[in-house]
Amino acid sequence: MNLSSQLYETAKRVPNKPAYYFMDQSSSYAELDGAVTKFASGLAKLGIKKGDHVALLLGNSPYFVIGMYGALRLGATVIPINPIYTSDEISYMLNNGDVKTVITLDLLVPLFEKAHHSLHKVENYIVCETKKDEQANVNVKEFSIFPKLKSFANVLSLGELTFRGPDLDEDDVAVILYTSGTTGKPKGAMLTHKNLYSNAKDISDYLQFNQNDRVITTLPMFHVFSLTVVLNAPLINGGTILIVPKFSPAEIFRLAKKYEPTVFAGVPTMFNYLYQHEDGRAEDLKSLRLCISGGASLPVALLKNFEEKFNVTISEGYGLSEASPVTCFNPLDRPRKPGSIGTSILHVENKVVNELGEEVAPGEVGELIVRGPNVMKGYYKMPEETAATIRNGWLYTGDMARMDEDGYFYIVDRKKDMVIVGGYNVYPREVEEVLYNHPDVVEVAVLGVPDPNLGEVVRAFVVSKNPHLTEKQLIEYCSNFLAKYKLPKSIEFIKELPKNTTGKILRRSLREKVLQKN
Known part of the structure; x- marks a missing residue:
């Protein structure tokens, strides 16, 4: 099973159920799966084949969901990139990632016009329209790269619902995620279909996601935390995602009152903004059964203050791009420990080791290492970095941690920090x-x-x-x-x-x- 085939199966099971809401408009699973199939077919008609690399430079929108799942259904490898990166940062990732097709916003066309002399491998720019007003519209016909420009809507319209993509092997690379590159150039973590599907399935089982869940999706979809926890995990269970283009405390409270979401996931900064928001009230978030924190350590004081104010539990977890990303989460069926990232999720092992790779005793600080079906295939075109990071099947995270007597892990800090x-x-x-x-x-x-x-x-x-x-x-x-x-x-x-x-x-x-x- 993979993400694309699971979406197809879910659409057969609950065709009329809303898959997502965006700008207060809904789309059913049948409509989403149909759009994914047509987009995959449209990509094939452009000459894109299994194994080709397709980059997404998009914010949170149906464009991202359809673009990603459509490329996966075709067997292409998806490379999500933060659309606000600089021209040099984007050009590096597109060239290093051997990208053949870019799916992007019309507002970014001038950036590609400026950089296109260095982007020799890019054959197509599929352009998504932004809101139609005088400031947002870009006349793409003015640019020299115009022959390479295709409209997202046109690619979708060219596709056929009868399209059936190629067979996908679970070890085929589905996504390449470029790490933030805190030291040196960003590295492309190769995640397979097995990596992504297993982690979405395991975290959804661990957190008891079901088709009645309505999940606020405000974390950036190009980031692996969002990709797995609030996009893939809800969709493989038939849940509904509430797509938020940009995080805003006022918008989160508005959505909460209107759609009664059951799950909110964010990074500590988001929880801080929600806590500090002067108009935020406990009754606004009463429908939430769970809040999820990740991306960075959540200060215990903030956790306690937020939970007291809004009467909702925050479950903190841990992950990294190279592990698709989740390895630990505070369990729902046992006591939650403030300050802890929880216990190992299903099918994933975590342990703390010394500099020799030997497991240390509970309470001692060492490096956290991880093993499981979610661990990446390696870094794209970087065999030496791959060998240094994955040793004897274990992923060395670079994070310093300790484990208590009950098997709960605590991140102490980044090794380099x-x-x-x-x-x-x-x-x-x-x-x-x-x-x-x-x-x-x-x-x-x-x-x-x-x-x-x-x-x-x-x-x-x-x-x-x-x-x-x-x-x-x-x-x-x-x-x-x-x-x-x-x-x-x-x-x-x-x-x-x-x-x-x-x-x-x-x-x-x-x-x-x-x-x-x-």
């Missing part, structure tokens, strides 16, 4: 948790900065709702909970922390800020 102060290890998350408990702190990020005497010291970047809060007051507060070497040497108050499109805090931007000052 650890701060070494005078030979002592300091994990930024430990300091961040203390700062988050201060009533005036809204957001915080901690990192290590160079120091001539100690090698490194701790610096905190804080967003505060109290303009009178001082650095001295916060450091004195921290001294009640942290050893002296763990205390921030300095605290900088800023209006907001830099984040990527998924809401993850960009520590790299903060480091660059420090280097520029020094």
